[in-house]
Amino acid sequence: MDWDRGAVSSLAGGGQPGAPGAGGASTSTSSYDLTRRCVSFLRGFREENTFVYRAQLTSHIRRSHLVLEVELRDLTSFDAELGDMFLSKPAQMLPLLETAAAQVAKQQQQSHPIQVVLKSAAMESMRLRDVHASQVNRLVKVPGIVISSSKVRAKCMSITVQCKNCGHVKHLACPSAFQGVAVPRNCDRRAQNDAEGNMGVLQQDCPKDSYVIMPDKCTYVDQQTLKLQESPEVVPTGEMPRHLLLSCDRYLVDKASPGTRVSVLGISSVFNAKKQVGAVAIRTPYLRVVGIEINEEGAGRAKVVFTPREEEIFADMARDPNLYEKLSASIAPSIYGDYTVNIKKAIACLLIGGSRKRLPDGMILRGDINVLLLGDPSTAKSQFLKFTEKVAPVGVYTSGKGSSAAGLTASVIKDAKGEFFLEGGAMVLADGGVVCIDEFDKMRESDRVAIHEAMEQQTISIAKAGITTILNSRASVLAAANPVFGRYDDMRSASDNIDLMSTILSRFDLIFIVRDIQDETRDRNMAAHVVRVHTNQLNQTLQDAHGEIEPALMKRFITYCRQRIAPRLSMEATQTLQDFYVQVRDTVRQDEKARAIPITVRQLEALVRISESLAKMHLKIEVSPENVEEAIRLFKVSTMNASQDGGTQGLFGAFHEKAAVVEDAILKMVHVGVRMDTTALYTKLESQGHNPNAIQRAIRGMVQKGSLKQMNQYKYIMRAM
Template sequence: CSGPRGSSAQRGPHPSAFTPVNGYLNGYLRQETPPSFPGNARRPGPCVPPPPSPPRAPLAPPAGPGPHPAPIPLDFDISSPLTYGTPSSRVEGTPRSSARGTPVRQRPDLGSVRKARQVDLHSDGLAEDTVATEQSLGQKLVIWGTDVNVASCKERFQRFLQRFIDPLDKEDEDIGLDLNEPRYMQRLQEINVVGEPFLNVNCDHLRSFDENLYRQLICYPQEVIPTFDMAANEIFFDRYPDSILEHQIQVRPYNALKTRNMRNLNPEDIDQLITISGMVIRSSQLIPEMQEAFFRCQVCAFTTRVEIDRGRIAEPSVCKNCNTTHSMALIHNRSMFSDKQMIKLQESPEDMPAGQTPHTVALFAHNDLVDKVQPGDRVNVTGIYRAVPIRVNPRVSSVKSVYRTHIDVIHYRKTDSKRLHGVDEETEQKRFTEERVELLKELSKKADIYERLALALAPSIYEHEDIKKGILLQLFGGSRKDFTHTGRGNFRAEINILLCGDPGTSKSQLLQYVYNLVPRGQYTSGKGSSAVGLTAYVMKDPETRQLVLQTGALVLSDNGICCIDEFDKMNESTRSVLHEVMEQQTLSIAKAGIICQLNARTSILAAANPIESQWNPKKTTIENIQLPHTLLSRFDLIFLMLDPRDEAYDRRLARHLVSLYYQTEEKMEEEYMDMAVLRDYIAYARSYVNPRLGEEAGQALIEAYVDMRKIGSGRGMVSAYPRQLESLIRLAEAHAKVRFSDKVETVDVEEAKRLHREALKQSATDPKTGIVDISILTTGMSATARKRKEELAQALRKLIQSKGKAPSLKYQQLLDDLRAQSDIAVTKEMFEEALRALADEDFLTVTGKTVRLL
């Protein structure tokens, strides 16, 4: 469409301001002298030329004498298309009544030009001010720069809302809907009941119903979405005239077919509707953005309002009342603002090309979409791709030729149906319909539900039933208890598990499975992680140039699970940050003037390999994996995954692995529980089941703890600490959640005790005596080793005293003498430990190769 030519540009305004268009648009219209348009109208990229129009009826003959029908409007308000010419709907504070009184809220996500000019599709100039029939009017007029005919677009979208049915649709949003009835009419009924004035429209449905309308939506979202708003509101208020809404309905399209990898976005996509996916890594604070400026003349106090136009507000240079130049002052507290938030979205690992670093894109969310997503969430974002110029200098109006891009968000959708559902999602109640809840409760009543759920977890990994049960209880978690108001503090509900053992025993496979299952999971490797990468680091924001806190893996996995592989290869400074997280569930930061405490209510699932590559059964767990005992004692369960080197086991394992390759999908589905049921089961239990300790269960826990302490007391060993009792409580609560029970019972305590005992049998057994000794994990040394060390120090003391009053002794001579009289093999390390013990008692001192008595 080209700009105006000839005498049409000198046309004066028409006296009529409010005119119906084709029976549909009774909008707030304005006639004015049309400005000259640039010859290069906005090109929609690959979306033009539009498909040929269907054959039309002949146009009406030129008007003769007689009454004139309404003239053709050349402008219509598209940034807020629902004003309907009613003064009440433009006044702030209008009471919420019916369609005409429901206030309109502007859409900063569209950012469209205030007035959209309509032109004649079949002529070179603007539509003449001649009389035309409604039929010809509806066929000829399109919005300038597009092929969008408002009346036709609205009519087709209304037809889509009233008629679209997809009985095969199986989306989460469709739960509770009758799939044999018009889907979106049921959605409008929901809006009437719930009162949330937003209609989410699946672009895939629109494409299957009307291909051309879908193309127009993708190419010209700024013009088409307001028309959709208008159509949806007409249907809604015709059907529910007495409905009270906060503001008129806004249509939010999602799931556009033009789903792009964010690194493939290019200038062709500017001002078009796109859908991209990724993970939120940072979100800013709320930013107020001016939508309508209020100006007052300093001379005559005349006031006027100016609306935002593509991010700019044109300040009036002349007062319309007294004609004084540069007398208008902005009054901030009378202006209108909207909420805005900047969000950084990072590319998903599966979308990344080989050898590339993750790509990020900036998003801007407005109004209700502010704070809808948090760092760590994986989302599909539908929005309009924008390009804005960069100023050379803030004080100068000149701009650079390189533009900065961002996306104005229209719709968020949390993704990855393979993962568990989040705890605090708004759609949680919609997801669990009465039928689904009944099914889950029927499952919970089965006697073997615990075993069935454990088998459904990582079915491709052979055996390791107890380890799978431990991870299952970690997924359910305990009951969170907050007693800060009584001064008793906070008790963590998260369960921490460490897997250690021989290489090739599917430790990393289990970690990957859990990471792909939980909604806010993070996966990291010990050698590739730094202390700040796990916690938080301070960086300078490239746009505001201010210091901001960028969160790490532990904070991003808040309310989720952080999987750490190669745990033993972490350096000491990186491991030290885990102490606070694993017990207090918080992360304290004091860097660059930023002092804060972040929540890190995350479960840790870690995997470690032995230092000798093969597990040495003659050494303790701490000697095998070289981890500090202060860290090991914070793990609730420590499992060993050893290679048994047994021919029968090897044959069974090989048969299982081979069967995975030739088994059909149908057979595998028959054997294992449906993954969707497993996800819903865990999500429902985490959201709605909060078991509390009963009297009997409390007594059973006390007995279990006392028994554990008794085992070692006779031999001078410590076989349990209070931390082990807290672990038992958490495991018992998680087992009660598996049964959907609101009360922890004795059976839960028994299973927690059994699982805890199995883990200790493997990880806390003294290799010298074969007895469980919790001291190995809590102090780093078994009671037997401690006793042997004390006995050797006493023997050395007696040996030195037997030498008489010699002031000094030779180091090697003393070692040889001790070896000669000892009935056990004394190593050099044992001898040095005995010397250090005596030196601590101020009995002797070692200088070089000489031992001097004090």
């Protein structure tokens, strides 16, 4: 890799002294004067009779933490010209400030090299896609998500070379970041003797390429390369997220793992990534990091500052007793239907979330709520997912069929130099938000198993290519899936309709069975609503709706609730939950039939999380019994209803026995390897007095189990075993 030495060297020099435009008013200012002014700032700046940076230096040196954090606002208030120079020529000024810090430390009887880390709360952030050539060599602040990180490597800052012929030693400075250094081909001893007048000391010239590097005498620092990606919520629709390389050194390494949201303060720079024919002047941008801030509040969400006016608005909203109904009605208001009421309330609880808890023994209980929408096509499941992604503080949308285990969790990739990088997937990038997974049933079973840990423990363990680590995936999951044969069959039991393992089903707090019921009144109302949508009459309808909350306001309110409130259960609420759980478990124990969805302790924890989200919605610090009652009601109309065996007509008992009798008859009638006409088989079974629905149920069940195979578009049936 050929690094562009000329382009990077301009960062440190800023032009020739005295050249036009090479520094403006500060052209005549020497490095000594600038260093002296930096020393004056570090020694003289104070707040409320406290010398901030002198105290910080003393404290950090005592802890062997040789870092000095400097706020640019303090520098500008102390010396405005010096602050402006840091913004316009940071690569030249930063080494001078580090030299000044070392001098101040030496004056305090502490002789140590100090790394200066800059931060700027007042500096305006710039979108990653807005970093252009005009910002090269300047200080910029860019927010984003770290999606990959390299291993920490040793970077040479000073290279020592020695002539293998005469032993002449030479020290070469190697700038930071990606720049290398060229070793001289000719020995400098002859030129040195000529300059000193010792013409006869050296009788013959040293051969070319006589310098060799002395690795044990070189000076090294730690260096790490990160890849920064735009946050999903700021990427324009239809655009691909942009990436930018980051170079971190010394104490800035290992500050951020993949999936971490950061705000990076750095020097915009360029390097020559590779040689291309006709692309001599093309350079690749990167950011030399001089300060990095982890934007983490609680569960890794971007820390948002709220104005006093916004806090007043949110307090008024929380005092509204009808907030729950208004908030749920504002979830995808264009979606119509009586079946959507409880789904919208569940999504509102998912967006608010429960309280994350850290136990005294170090165990962590998740507070994020997972919801599964399982049902017929054309019931707006995907639209719910799209709207949720839009209003969630952090939202990532993906489709199950186009997602692999590595794409959802994390992957280890090899770069062009053969080094392995860790790159986070959708669950990692959505840390602190919501992952929306459509076509959940179309995923391969191995890919679904990969997110088990991410859904419950909210971590992703990686042990690949020598990289062993744990990434955070503290995100809620909103998934949509179809039943086994496309539509929900009321003639079947729930376990036959739901083709998902109990291990994944138990991780969902709420599971909704969404049916497209054929009813004249319902269909007429639905048709009228769809026609209004297509004739642009929906806007007036939404404006007339009571309590409509704008998506932008809803997103801010959701973020406020998640950051500020962490309610806990009251004694009355605790007793109500205990009684309900014992009652449900007793009912399951008395029921001899196996349920499609197991009722375990996870469901009890789900009730706790839903109750906490309802209390958090009203900015309460304690969960009331009313919140628990509503959580139990949601749980009954969703998960409990879905776990019931049999369809809406209650056909499980005797009907299942009839289907079992039909299966025995088919096994006697069709031998292994024999093909039979499907119509003839139906006719023969009906002539024996079997119920047509039971025949259909038995054949479908045997096909699902692999006992029968359907051939030639279901015209023939062949017994496989």
